[in-house]
Amino acid sequence: MSTMNTVGRPTAPVPHQPEHDYKHPTLTGGRGLLQDEHLIFESDGWFKTGVDLPEPRGNGSDLGALVRHDPIGLPGLSEPQAMRHYVRLSQKNHAIDLALYPLGSCTMKHNPRLNEKMARLPGFSDIHPLQPISTVQGALELMDQLAHWLKTLTGMPAVAMSPKAGAHGELCGLMAIRAAHEASGEHARRRKVLVPTSAHGTNPATAAFVGYTVVEVAQTADGRVDVADLASKLGDDVAAIMVTNPNTCGLFERDILEISRLTHEAGAYFYCDGANFNAIVGRVRPGDLGVDAMHINLHKTFSTPHGGGGPGSGPVVLSAALAPFAPAPWVVNDGDSFRLVEREEDEAAQAFGRMCAFNGQMGMFVRALSYMMSHGSDGLRQVAEDAVLNANYIKARLSDVMSAAFPDGPCMHEALFDDSWLEGTDITTLDFAKAMIDEGFHPMTMYFPLVVHGAMLIEPTETESKQELDRFITALRALAAAAKAGDVERFKGAPFHAPLRRLDETRAARAPKLRWSAPEGHNMAAE
Amino acid sequence: MRYLPLTPDDRTAMLAAIGANTIDDLFVDVPQPARREGFVDLPRVSGELEVERALVALAAKNTAAGTVPFFCGAGAYRHHVPATVDHIIQRSEFLTSYTPYQPEIAQGTLQYLYEFQTQVANLTGMDVANASLYDGSTATAEGVLMATRVTRRNKAVFSGGVHPHYVRASETVVHAVGVETVSLPAAIDAEAAVIDAIDKDTACVVVQTPNVFGTATDVTKIAEAAKAAGALLIVVVTEAVSMGLLKSPGEMGADIVAAEGQSIGNALNYGGPYVGLFACRQALIRQMPGRLCGETVDADGERGFVLTLSTREQHIRRDKATSNICTNSGLCCLAFSIHMSLLGETGLRKLALLNHDKALATREALAAIPGVEVLTPRFFNEFAIRLPKPAAEVVDALAAHRILAGVPYSRLAPGTGMDDVLLVAATETTLDADIKILAEALTRVLAA
Amino acid sequence: MHFTKDHEWVRLDGDVATVGITKHAADQLGDVVFVETPEAGKTVAAKDSFAVVESVKAASDVYAPVSGEVIEGNVALATSPETVNADPEGEGWFAKLKVSDASQLDTLMDRAAYDAFLATL
Structure with missing residues (x-):
């Protein structure tokens, strides 16, 4: 059997009866402000609609047998019912606007509402991707301006704007690398991509997806890429290295210049995962580190909202060597006007293809530019400094009660702890995280990176005040004290105060139930 | 800076707690040559008023669809979105939450994903749907890859009616993986031509209905032929509202449906963000890409929802994942789901009929113009016409009169002999008055 | 019964080998939620990946300990994957192979050697 993930976590709740009843059941399932809310499919609304539309004329349809007659199975809700349904659901979610959301490597920062307002200007939101170019000059100018900011901040000469998320950007970057090797006739030989063991899962997934063999690079005891190991694996069969910097342990790769020099000497390209750009924006330009391609998660560093898991946006900055292979479309600034290169010919003859149907995540571009303009070059440098300061403050204030994975030297924008401090308590990282929920905080990233046992990765971001950080630190210190004092009960059964207790993931996966189905005899036909 | 809460005093106190003298002490690991002093060459901090002024000026340089007679489609459609939708998706708990990895405090997101999956499954007529992909085009590429995993075959055949950008976006990705593609020549009404291209290596055939020319097709026979040959049928839908009037892909035998959901709940946004709908038959779920939300119970036995079957995904399988996808289109799914809940079956059917009505009325007006030939035999809300002049020139001439007349096919696929x-x-x-304005202006432009 | 370092077990009965994963492997995986077993008629070489086992937190390939032709995959695991946890070295078997070279078993560990191997992990 192949390697097992032995640092995993329990996935089904253990039956647990707390000594005192933390949650006295109510008669209706409601709990104060928290309403018990059914599925829309269990509503009384199978024949209702919350949208008033004019009567169709129904004239001259020649669709004949193509017309759909069977019931579709879509309940309708009047507007007040719909509003309540979704507001009730919303109250079961944690959110940045509610409290600290310290998910390491996710950069959960404040989402300014000015960005939302700007993205909704009809001049941006109500334009079609295939309108005549003369009617979207402002949109192209905005894309050009955003590209300018991204290129200037990264010190890179080009950027592909169309990738729709970070992983899509990785795909774009690796395909540009592959196209460059194909153009130079070296693709057949260069079949490997080197990825450090601490990398985010998307890195090896992307490399394998594009057809490369993934070779892992060892990590040193201080949490960095093992340069000697890297050097021994580099050769004329390597297409690229994929390194996250700052890395997933929250550390800056001290030997990054040596890493890029060795990589280029071997004829390979340096793909940098830009997920952690927030730590260095305005202070370090990836172009100065020898990076050839790096995706930028606009939904991390540049504050476009995570929205419960998307949409994201992942423009990829490219070095001069890779720029000719960028995918269509892109914007060209002709001085007095802007145009869109959509065809893979002439100036785009070497483009490796197309990432998606249209022009990328325009709505996210507006938000990101709004954010960048608001901060300016001075504000963005302060972003990196405050993000790093906040993380180091947390690390400093918790290191005496929890075990920092890499205690020596500063961390960057996130602080990594392992679970060695929980040894002998019978409490796991997962238990600790679930107890944080009861204290009103979202857990940190757990069990990632895989190189640290029982990892707890805390990224506060720069938009937390010292007061909020102190509140968080106080809570974690109290929990740590409880764990060490043997208050196992508090952790094993947690959360007690969340809308739900621990969920049974094993049951969900063994017999997947992925949709609501009508019970026997249910009439879901519309009239 | 209004978004940065730390004061100079805070920073001093925190540095002291850390045991650092200056902020530079925290950046010591950055090698000296890469450290930048001072600010990069970009404008400095701006207040809301300045930013708003600058961006409003840029927005004003664009012609918003709602301000002119507007007839563009080809994979993105302008529909009315109820005000409730945008209000709800801007609630903090939806807008500013992360992927629901902690289900105890993310039931709001998880429940709407479960409802979304059910709505999409029912709309497409399929057994199950995932919690969305980036957009219709990337969903199509994922569908092809999934078909190669399921069939262990290595070739995909695209009909000549599939949106050229969908074909190109799919080719780009699947060629990188080593999958072979056959793209049939552009054809107004020939989805069934894929049948002749099926051979023993064919993993899937990809057809679109309504296709890029608007033609609606009953793909039942294609499904039968694909099944007989051991291949899968992928049905692409770029106008989700069409499924409120037309037979669903599932009803016609599709194995996989890859659709663009933008039409429901989401604005045009110049091409993104959109929401990729992805549905398939029950037997194929282990090979499905993207996030899936499933029902389970909590420790007290209460119903709840979790992300499930995640071993398919990159964060666990890493280089063995079914896809490298990480993000989905969370908030766009929510917009889709709210709009669909408001419409309900009654509203959706009515909305679809209204769309069909407007398109028929537009066809009638344009067909009467000398030199205009209607090419699409059966359609939902979009059709192709042949003009006596290059379509791009005509569109530009009409745009100069503030009429957005549609999408020239040459914009999608130049040099295919369909520039007219x-x-x-x-x-x-679409207003009746818009149709009248378009018909009159087109008559004038063609006569000139 | 013989064992591999990749935590598969194999039990020979005539020229038919029954193959599964060890109790140690099943415990490490946690709750098994999905098993994909090979179809009859497939020929596999020793160390080929020939089955997949998934828990909620991990997915692993299972390798053939010996070469041979698959006679039968344990289809019951498709609907009750929990059997792998409950009885990994019995009812939770993955496949039966018609062994092409029984001498390959000599390269594998016996129970004592495997237990000693586990102690070193």
């Missing part, structure tokens, strides 16, 4: 073809779409937002 114009794709014209109408929706419930």
